[in-house]
Amino acid sequence: MRPEDRLEKKHPMEEFLRMDRMPHIWCSGCGIGIVVTSFIEALQKSEINPDKVCVVSGIGCTGRVAGYLRLDSFHTTHGRPIPFATGLKLANPDLKVVVFSGDGDIVGIGGNHFIHAARRNMDLVVICVNNFNYAMTGGQVAATSPIGANLSTAPYGNFEYPFNLPYLAEACGATYVARWTCLHIRRLTKSIQEALQKRGFSFIEVITPCVTLYARRNRLGDGLNLLRYYYENSEIRHGADTRTLDIGYQGKIIVGKFVDIEKPTFLDCMNNHLRKVLGNKYQPWGVKS
Amino acid sequence: MSVRKKSADPKGVLTGVHYLDGDYAIAEGALAAGCRFFAGYPITPSTETAERFAERIPLVGGVFIQMEDEIASIAALIGASWAGVKSMTVTSGPGFSLMMENIGLACMMEVPIVIANVQRGGPSTGLPTLTGQGDMMQVKWGSHGDYEIIALSPDSPQECFDLTIKAFNLSEMYRVPVFIMTDECVGHMHEKVVIPPAEEIEIIERKWYEGPKDKYLPYQPDVDLVPFMVKAGDGYRFHTTGLTHDQRGYPVINAEAQDWCVRHICDKIRLNADKIIEYKEDETDNAEIVVVSYGITSRVAWKAIQDARKAGIKVGSLRLITVWPFPEKRIEELAGKIKAFVVPEINLGQIKREVERAAKGKAPVYPVSHCGGWVHNPDDILKVIKEAAK
The missing domain is CATH 3.40.50.920 (Rossmann fold)
Structure with missing residues (x-):
């Protein structure tokens, strides 16, 4: 191929990216872009009409995802993409609503919304990029930081217990729970595709490197070093008991699909219950006649 | 394109002469105005509006959801409004304080939503069951930064009904959060409320964009300064953010963009004030x-x-x-x-x-x-x- 021909070639994912917003703000070695790539590939494979897909992000590095995806996309407030997405989904049940945000956003400041949306089995796909720290603001300690890791607001090392996210999601009622690192591109893509094609509260945690802050502060090397850490320390264990999925500092990372069950969603429950109680008087919502 | 006027959808209109308290009248006003999404959290003295809506909406067709807090409630309203459904919530002082951040988001994203505040004595937990009018400045200034909102103040259950319809109309017309600033006394006062036939209730619809998809700009001001809106899921693939943005809705982080963006959300209310004020x-x-x-x-x-x-x-x-x-x-x-x-x-x-x-x-x-x-x-x-x- 001659170089001038190559220039005319479009990026295969251009249909789904806002090319007029490139270059993006993510650091080199960051894993968020890999998760975005996986998401787009999953969307392409899923054959869902992209016009019906909404992406809702909160604040933070991963919060910027909504701004780069050429879909109906919403960059909301810190911690609130899940209730925002709940409103979108309930007002128009035909939409496929995806929450794409970081660990600080979804389970730090937004933890209350996370547990309640899972409890209600709200029909949402939640992709949580976990980089073990608050990166956008400069590497502060997070609800996911491993014990012993050094963070800018835990300068002597973190001593708080971190969340085990798959366990939390399952305990609260999520019907699909998986965890991957951004080294597991193929499996991550498959998980996102499964979640997109499923009804109910689906949760996917993706462990990603934060090279500029987390890795630098802890002298863990660059992106490649972290991918090597994932390669050497992650173990695929589908169906593992989610209680066993804690992540220690530079410790083993159990990945896989842990939960995949069927359960009526919030709207199913609402429509079924109210129809039973109110009979013909009930005006169903979001049910195709 | 002019603002579209039509009469109310009869499904939501409980035509007749009623004996209602202000809180109930707000719920009936919302249903008459075409509100089909309510997300709220219980708080005295506003809860009766949520209760009434929860009881009525299954018979009209729509969603009532009791969220985990007021922050979630207002976030859900903004989402629902982007899906094209008229949305409202009701609260009182402490809940109102929790909503402040996302009120700013609604102003910045220019989303029509309606919030009723049945005021009680404050600050803090204050007087949960007794009246107050202490949130009149908070409604104007409570979220950070410069912005403009519209706030109405009913003095009776009848006006709670009438002004709730007006609140939805103004909200849709100007793409702005509109507040019904009532209080415990009006909220809990029972009086005669006349609900007219649906065809006598004037409803103003949002200015929907109907041009070519690739030309749509979510924040391009129209002649009245209010940009046209589209619904999520209609194929426009738009972006919206709470960050300072340009007419495309894309974030732009500099002083010029800030000047345009903030003046725009303020001017569309300030320069239309004579038409709004009553x-x-x-x-x-x-x-x-x-x-x-x-x-x-x-x-x-x-x-x-x-x-x-x-x-x-x-x-x-x-x-x-x-x-x-x-x-x-x-x-x-x-x-x-x-x-x-x-x-x-x-x-x-x-x-x-x-x-x-x-x-x-x-x-x-x-x-x-x-x-x-x-x-x-x-x-x-x-x-x-x-x-x-x-």
């Missing part, structure tokens, strides 16, 4: 004293005004229907002609200061203030009217 005047033409009041306090003030007239004082009344934007032009006009303003309110002088600002020193302003828990004794207002008339 107040009711009584005998202000030859008045020496004008009582400026709103909400429940205007009902109490009315007794004081009548007593003062009996005592030979020329007293006019200006009752604010729209508290924000504030009718500053009219206040200044009156200030040039009268001896003094009297402003009774259930707070320590929030709107009194606004009247003072608008009067520009042309007439003194006498407050009749108390901290909440009860409505004024009309005699206290009368006393101040007499003093102002001296």
Whole structure:
């Protein structure tokens, strides 16, 4: 191929990216872009009409995802993409609503919304990029930081217990729970595709490197070093008991699909219950006649 | 493209003569206006609106969801509104405080939503079951940064119904959060509420964009400064953010973009203020004293005004229907002609200061203030009217 021909070639994912917003703000070695790539590939494979897909992000590095995806996309407030997405989904049940945000956003400041949306089995796909720290603001300690890791607001090392996210999601009622690192591109893509094609509260945690802050502060090397850490320390264990999925500092990372069950969603429950109680008087919502 | 007017969807309209409290009347007003999504969190003295909506919506077709808190409630409204469904919530002081951040988001994203605040005594937990009007400045300034909103103040259950419809119409027209600033007294007061037939209720629909998909700009001001809107899921693949943005809705982080973005959300209300503002005047033409009041306090003030007239004082009344934007032009006009303003309110002088600002020193302003828990004794207002008339 001659170089001038190559220039005319479009990026295969251009249909789904806002090319007029490139270059993006993510650091080199960051894993968020890999998760975005996986998401787009999953969307392409899923054959869902992209016009019906909404992406809702909160604040933070991963919060910027909504701004780069050429879909109906919403960059909301810190911690609130899940209730925002709940409103979108309930007002128009035909939409496929995806929450794409970081660990600080979804389970730090937004933890209350996370547990309640899972409890209600709200029909949402939640992709949580976990980089073990608050990166956008400069590497502060997070609800996911491993014990012993050094963070800018835990300068002597973190001593708080971190969340085990798959366990939390399952305990609260999520019907699909998986965890991957951004080294597991193929499996991550498959998980996102499964979640997109499923009804109910689906949760996917993706462990990603934060090279500029987390890795630098802890002298863990660059992106490649972290991918090597994932390669050497992650173990695929589908169906593992989610209680066993804690992540220690530079410790083993159990990945896989842990939960995949069927359960009526919030709207199913609402429509079924109210129809039973109110009979013909009930005006169903979001049910195709 | 002009604003579209039509009559109400009869499914939501409970036509007839009812005996309702203000909270219930707000729920009926919302249903009549076409609101089909309500997300809320229980809080005294506003909860009855949520209860009424929860009971009625399954028979009309729509969603009621009790969220985990007020932050989630308002976030859900903004999402639902982007999906094209009219949305509302109701709350009181503490819940209102929790909503502030996302009120800013709704202003920045230019999303029509309606929020009723049934005010109680504050600050903090304050007086959960007793009345107050202490959130009148919070509704205007409570979220950070410069922005504009519209706030209405009903003085009766009937007005709770009427002004809730007006709130939805204004919200859809200007793509802005609109507030119904009522209080515990009006909220819990039962009175006759007449709900007219659906065809007599005028509903204003959002300005939907209908041009070519690739030309759509979510924040391009139209002639009235209000941009056209689209629904999520209709294939426009738009982006919206709480960050400072350009007409495409894309974030732009610099002073020029900030200037355009913030002036735009303020100007669309400020420059349309004359069309938005509503107040009711009584005998202000030859008045020496004008009582400026709103909400429940205007009902109490009315007794004081009548007593003062009996005592030979020329007293006019200006009752604010729209508290924000504030009718500053009219206040200044009156200030040039009268001896003094009297402003009774259930707070320590929030709107009194606004009247003072608008009067520009042309007439003194006498407050009749108390901290909440009860409505004024009309005699206290009368006393101040007499003093102002001296």
